[in-house]
Amino acid sequence: MKNALQAESILLGQKLNIWADNHMRLEEKEQRAATLPDDFVKEFFAFVSKVSLQLVDAKDNFYGYFFFQMGKEIRLNIGSATAVTFKDAKYVMYFNPFIFLPLTIEQMENCIRHEILHIVFQHLQRARDLRDHYSKLALNLAMDIVVNTYLHPLPDDAATLDWVNLQYHLYLTPFGTLENYVDEIETALKNREKTTTVTDDDNTAQTDILTKFDPLRTHDVWNEADTIDAQLLGRFTEKYVDSANHGQVSDHLANAIAAIKDSNRTLPWHFYLKKLAGTVASGNKKTTARRNRRQPDRLDLRGELRNYKAKIYIALDISGSISDDEFKQAMEEVFQIVREYKTEITVIQCDDQIRKVYKVRTIKDLMARPAGRGGTSYSPVIEYANEHKIDLLLYFTDGKGEEVLRTKPSGYKILWLIGGNGDSLSLKEPCGLVKYLKPMLEETPASEFFFVEKGGYSMNNQEDISLIF
Known part of the structure; x- marks a missing residue:
């Protein structure tokens, strides 16, 4: 032969x-x-x-x-x-x-x-x-x-x-x-x-x-x-x-x-979120432009200025295959990470349009997800985020949307989180980091979700973190 x-x-x-x-x-x-x-x-x-x-x-x-x-x-x-x-x-x-x-x-x-x-x-x-x-x-x-x-x-x-x-x-x-x-x-x-x-x-x-x-x-x-x-x-x-x-x-x-x-x-998307949240976190900062409130006569002591609340928007693709339990489990990770920062969290329910926008403080504030009424389009959320001058956008999706955004994101970072049956993001230019949710081993009833005690993160399988946009 x-x-x-x-x-x-x-x-x-x-x-x-x-x-x-x-x-x-x-x-x-x-x-x-x-x-x-x-x-x-x-x-x-x-x-x-x-x-x-x-x-x-x-x-x-x-x-x-x-x-x-x-x-x-x-x-x-x-x-x-x-x-x-x-x-x-x-x-x-x-x-x-x-x-x-x-x-x-x-x-x-x-x-x-x-x-x-x-x-x-x-x-x-x-x-x-x-x-x-x-x-x-x-x-x-x-x-x-x-x-x-x-x-x-x-x-x-x-x-x-x-x-x-x-x-x-x-x-x-x-x-x-x-x-x-x-x-x-x-x-x-x-x-x-x-x-x-x-x-x-x-x-x-x-x-x-x-x-x-x-x-x-x-x-x-x-x-x-x-x-x-x-x-x-x-x-x-x-x-x-x-x-x-x-x-x-x-x-x-x-x-x-x-x-x-x-x-x-090893898909530690929450480590990327923690790194990103740290870059937009706000609180008090020292300044020489203001006197110390407790000892105003001490010119050698710096005063403080209050920073604004960092705006974190979380978009949930309701037309995709991400389950409620999968989303709630991921959201628990989000709240654990951002609770140490001064943040304002807003959830956007969307498919090919924005269906609902509401603010949340705890995991219990999450509203029921309606059935999706159309395909998936990322552009409406990007345009909405541009108008509201946010700091960070987390987008939960199965990745099956358009290939090109109508509008580029302006002045904030994006973390795309692919779950459900998604294996890739359809966008040719994500303009941010693309990470994947770990599949859940078994479905957890929503009524039992809030009684799960978390033991923290394992540090054994971290991957190198590179935040290049």
Whole structure:
């Protein structure tokens, strides 16, 4: 089977080279774009499907089932045989036939495994945090040597641990962390006066066609990824993983999968709320513009000014699948957090319109939720909040609303809380943090809810808090 596939790849490579020769001649005359013929594209992906069947038949069939779920496209300007990104709410694998077809079938299979390992090791998310601090070349090399440690055979020009150590006079050891590798490589790049095999110059020509491996261009398509919350991307990844996990997996895959599931189970939205509430909390503040009330003659003592009440609005999507018990449980968390601050809480019941607005002081002030009369639209609440100059908006919804807001939020922060059967927020630009409610293990009757004694929060499974809007 593999011999037949190898022969087919050689034939496709010959067709590709004939097209390339014709394209170069036409480009000189007519400046034509590099677009492969439809017949070749169809043949190429039929060939890729056969390679993917080899992955399914392999002992580690996880990669084959994962690959089936992905989009597949051709990109001639990527600097490696394959590349991956998250686009249009799905993972997409790109192929450069000029670099892919000359490989052996085993190397092709490992190129596909290579990209899937980038996803499972959560490199797309981790690279976002590192790319502002390290050069693109250092980050590309570090991610590739982490992944390539687990793959053999690899393309002859692949970035391996031994190759990086030799090129940059380093002593990196196997199975190190991405963060450690990128730091060591970055230091080596800065200390190196010049390079011959690889350049760390980021001004490479953005040509239509790349025919050789270029470590500086291997992950350029990551810049085209959908700009979604890292936690939401983790939930998408878990769905891919669950669908692909049909048998026994290797230890490194099992550990990576466990890390994905652990991070997705830890949804401490109340910690984000506590952090946000602290930024809008109000009370007395010291000032030199007013004398101390108790000792007005003491000019060395500062007086106090009373701050305004922080306005927190809580929108409840009554058309969604969030249950009353789920909402009340979340609201109890809200009251526990904001009771230490001077706040004014207003609840908005809404679907495609605002149905009711009322103020609450305790959990007992919550009113019964009417049945939703329409679909879900977030814009009316955003417009209402803009008019009332609030400080913080919590929006409880199942996430199934419009994709674009009519009006952008002005002067306040938003925490979107997805519950019910929702698995994502429909908005392309949330303009705030998107978090998920933990599913309730069992339905609790509303009459019993107020007698539940809370023992506080566990501090064991916190995730890093980043409040970037």
